[in-house]
Amino acid sequence: MYFSSLMIKVVLFIVLVVVAACFGQGPAAGADMPVDAATRNAVIAELREDLKANYVFPEVAEKTAGMLEKNRADGKYDAITSGKAFAEALTADLQAATNDRHLRVRFSADALPVRQPQAAPTEAEKIKHRNNVLNINAGFETVERLRGNIGYIKLNGFSDPEIGKETVEAAMNFIANTEALIIDLRQNGGGSPEMVALISSYLFGDKPVHLNSLYWRAGDRTEEFWTKPEVKGRKYGDKPVFVLTAKRTFSAGEEFTYNLKNLKRATIIGETTGGGAHPGGMFRLGDHFSAFISTGRAISPITKTNWEGTGVEPDVKVTKEEAFKTAYVMAIEHLATKPENADLKDAIAELIGEIKKNPAKH
Structure with a gap:
């Protein structure tokens, strides 16, 4: 991972990922759960919007978002019912389309915390960090x-x-x-x-x-x-x-x-x-x-x-x-x-x- 202090809304989350990598494990390491069509569609829709709004190269973001929608419409992900496998499939497609090794989707069996954009970390989060x-x-x-x-x-x-x-x-x-x-x-x-x-x-x-x-x-x-x-x-x-x-x-x-x-x-x-x-x-x-x-x-x-x-x-x-x-x-x-x-x-x-x-x- 490669992050800056400017990324306040996400930096604590990233550090937790880096720490887990250093220890070789994380919460619910290896755990999986089933995903249905509604979940897959919602994840793809949110991913497409986040790419278009944030990815460093806007033109590449538009093309990649289009690729994801085409894959969804063509049923490429329909047979995937595992959360981990779905994240891996999206990661492979993102990296193939952009040649960007940082771009990836992660799955967590534990529910991820909700954070408002640009929200300052809480005292508890600072202590944990x-x-x-x-x-x-x-x-x-x-x-x-x-x-x-x-x-x-x-x-x-x-x-x-x-x-x-x-x-x-x-x-x-x-x-x-x-x-x-x-x-x-x-x-x-x-x-x-x-x-x-x-x-x-x-x-x-x-x-x-x-x-x-x-x-x-x-x-x-x-x-x-x-x-x-x-x-x-x-x-x-x-x-x-x-x-x-x-x-x-x-x-x-x-x-x-x-x-x-x-x-x-x-x-x-x-x-x-x-x-x-x-x-x-x-x-x-x-x-x-x-x-x-x-x-x-x-x-x-x-x-x-x-x-x-x-x-x-x-x-x-x-x-x-x-x-x-x-x-x-x-x-x-x-x-x-x-x-x-x-x-x-x-x-x-x-x-x-x-x-x-x-x-x-x-």
């Missing part, structure tokens, strides 16, 4: 110092920065004295572009750097994201950074990767990422269905485009299983290039041999 972010440690799964004084951060999501900023500070302070940093995004499904900007700020100097822009259809506006000249804790300086990717790396995880690659701040190692560059939000389609609809698109200040449909190509293409070992070896090899380590070349070579033979489990 905060607890959910803290329960996944703001996305920071692992922070450690590897042999050879190499930092390693396994980051599974980009959470709300207002809640996660202290965790970011603690993580970056912990690895501040390392010689190189490996950031593992192989299981990162996305999150907040504001958190992308905050973490990126630790990897650049005092001069603000334009990372990315998001164009939003609503209001025909563009929002820019820059690094912060000052952060809490210590910045990492210009030391080497390696980012690990997989096909599962998606959305805001891809933005972080794309930004650092094009700014030549990190070496990307692993697999081509999932290919989702359109932020948006969840829209309720009745009691048991919702749709993630892309309401904006990313625009790189460097490439003037984004990674939608193509993913981010790594600098060093290896399988996700080989990515950590490859990055670790490259980080250690960097140590050998430093003049002050001239008398450690034999020890460094020995460590590289050990890593290649018996890499740590990451």
Whole structure:
């Protein structure tokens, strides 16, 4: 998922989805229920209207809405009586028509809450949101110092920065004295572009750097994201950074990767990422269905485009299983290039041999 703080009416719902993904489960995980023709027709009608009113590309929205109506009229969905199967069928048709990996319909066996458009979250929702972010440690799964004084951060999501900023500070302070940093995004499904900007700020100097822009259809506006000249804790300086990717790396995880690659701040190692560059939000389609609809698109200040449909190509293409070992070896090899380590070349070579033979489990 890829969302912005501007999406107030849906952001809490999205965070709950991201949290469930991080834990690998959610409410009524795996549960299903039957759907009838009236339900299918109502879901399609609401989905068509939401697409036309909100999807980032209006012409594509009109064509896609027309496709859905034609499919309904032709009876394509008539034999589907499972809620989960209906959501999957709609998702497949939406993505085939638009090549937009964010567009999808979700089914929930539990009734979805009703929220008025642009309604502010209640205090109870704010507390639940905060607890959910803290329960996944703001996305920071692992922070450690590897042999050879190499930092390693396994980051599974980009959470709300207002809640996660202290965790970011603690993580970056912990690895501040390392010689190189490996950031593992192989299981990162996305999150907040504001958190992308905050973490990126630790990897650049005092001069603000334009990372990315998001164009939003609503209001025909563009929002820019820059690094912060000052952060809490210590910045990492210009030391080497390696980012690990997989096909599962998606959305805001891809933005972080794309930004650092094009700014030549990190070496990307692993697999081509999932290919989702359109932020948006969840829209309720009745009691048991919702749709993630892309309401904006990313625009790189460097490439003037984004990674939608193509993913981010790594600098060093290896399988996700080989990515950590490859990055670790490259980080250690960097140590050998430093003049002050001239008398450690034999020890460094020995460590590289050990890593290649018996890499740590990451």
